[in-house]
Amino acid sequence: MDSLWILVMTTAVFLAAIILYRNNSRLRGLRSFHTSPVTLPLGSLGLPFIGETIEFITCAYSDRPETFMNKRRRMYGKVFKSHIFGSPTIVSTDAEVSKVILQSDAKVFVPSYPKSLTELMGKSSILLINGSLQKRIHGLVGAFFKSPLLKAQITRDMQKYVLESMANWSSDRPIYIQDETKNAKKKMVKLVKKIIQHRKNSEISKVPSDVIDVLLNDSSGQLTEDLIADNMIDMMIPGEDSVPVLLTLAVKYLSDCPAALQHLMEENMKLKRLKEQLGEPLCWSDYFSLPFTQTVITETLRMGNVIVGVMRKAMRDVEIKGHLIPKGWCAFAYFRSVHLDESNYDWPYEFNPWRWQGHFGNSQEKDTSNCNFTPFGGGQRLCPGLDLARLEASIFLHHFVTQFRWVAEEDTIVNFPTVRMKSRMPIWVKRTGDP
């Protein structure tokens, strides 16, 4: 019995020594590039297999999903380890660490969303592509959405759809904002698909006139017809639900903040009267010229956290600010905690569009130059639809607040699996000018 005991102990000590030696040499390898010590962040991996997923999901369903993160932040620091959605994970609620995660290329991190989430977010093939091909498609897709031609067409069509659906709103029944915004979005997706289809069917010109032609004419051989079609259509999916959610949340926050609504309405009425006097329709740059409207959208993005964060898988051991993210582990850059951190924003749970006034010259800068504000992600995979999302939101808000007054029924925000309103945000509307 004694000899068996000694054998077990010796084996245990031997195994422990091997593990320690291997970990140390791995850390020594990392240390050789960095002067500060590199350590695996503190935290708990929870129960076998399920880790801390149950507690994560329980919090996610509450009105304060960030509680899960904040509790651990207090115990372990802004970067900690956990085990969620079936993978050991390093969670970052540190804006600087998240920035490095976002900026790293596919040799270091690749997107890795749990299957359940990918299905909810929509399977976007661009999120499944890495390396030079992703960079190329990202650049082309971004240029496509920035193209003034597309913006002009989207503005014309979106105005038409918004006015058509608002014409059917009446004061004798509730209007469900969540459904209305989704219907407008479906029409937009159809429109973009139609534009692409039309270009694909027409003879490809030798001289490219815009980015769709560039995509279709690509001579590198990497962009096959199928890949183009898949991406032009699939790339709509990450944005398919996020804009309606953004709009629904804006209506919710404005309903709860009459001062912001009043300011927004005055700014939009002024533009509407001016355009009527000039006898001109609104063009896309008019919408971006409304500074308070832009701050309302920015503040809604900050508080609403339509996309709570991004997930990556480490392709090799990575060290960021002294934290080790081991190869194969997940890195979860959780934006929500940063957006609702009182050291970044005074009274973070208060809807206050004025906090953004005068901070930045234009909306694009707001979305990309501040690592405490990353609703559209950043770096390699910065959302290429961010301008379009702002444009669509501005068009909707303009026509909504200049045509209607409303009373919102009680409703609450549900944050998981995706952000939405529990009762689809019913409101009772009255046309301005009606008695």
Ligand code: HEM
């Ligand atoms: C409120 C609206 C939106 C929000 C909050 C949002 C947010 C995001 C975020 C956080 C990412 C980065 C994902 C990652 O790094 O893993 C992303 C990527 C992406 N978004 Fe958006 N998005 C919005 C609207 C849109 C729209 C309207 C479109 C297109 C019409 C769009 C197209 C894309 C595409 C194609 C990617 C993938 C880019 C790549 O991997 O290279 N998004 N979005």
